[in-house]
Amino acid sequence: MNIFKNKINYDDIDIMLKNYNFGNENKKIKSYHDFKNVIHLKEIFYCDLTNKILVDTLLKYVTLEEDEIIYSLHYIKYESGYYAKKHLDIKANKTYLIMLNDSFEGGELYVNDNLIPFKKGDVVVFDGQKEYHEVKEIKSGRREMMVVWVSKKIKNII
Numbered sequence: 001m002n003i004f005k006n007k008i009n010y011d012d013i014d015i016m017l018k019n020y021n022f023g024n025e026n027k028k029i030k031s032y033h034d035f036k037n038v039i040h041l042k043e044i045f046y047c048d049l050t051n052k053i054l055v056d057t058l059l060k061y062v063t064l065e066e067d068e069i070i071y072s073l074h075y076i077k078y079e080s081g082y083y084a085k086k087h088l089d090i091k092a093n094k095t096y097l098i099m100l101n102d103s104f105e106g107g108e109l110y111v112n113d114n115l116i117p118f119k120k121g122d123v124v125v126f127d128g129q130k131e132y133h134e135v136k137e138i139k140s141g142r143r144e145m146m147v148v149w150v151s152k153k154i155k156n157i158i
Helices: 010-019 052-058
Strands: 002-004 027-035 039-046 068-079 083-087 094-099 104-106 109-111 114-116 123-126 133-135 138-152
Touching: 010 052, 052 068, 109 123
Parallel strands: none
Antiparallel strands: 002 123, 027 039, 039 068, 039 083, 068 138, 083 133, 094 123, 094 138, 104 138, 109 114, 109 133
């Protein structure tokens, strides 16, 4: 696991917040409900990977090896009372968590039962398929973040 403090500049955070929901392939997944009984959240968007402004901004901070691709990109908003139970990510050998704001209390991030200090502009990178992670309940305010799942490219077997 790697933790990068103050990695994202605030201008790029503003670009992410203004552009996460643009594109033809955006999908608002859940609002006000439990997501697969793991995440209780305000809303989650699977972002359009053809959204050039958003992807180009993220690629300043996401390192892809030659054999890797961005598998999924999503924006998550937690409000008071919302949380994510301890879980693993599917098909994400690297998970990037990017904190977009600081206007909340609670919402602590734990990876492998270790508290990870996580503030606006920070990036946490870990193996989401192998390292359990959770977000504790938001006590007040709103916690916004971008999540990037990186996977290995599928090799052509023909």
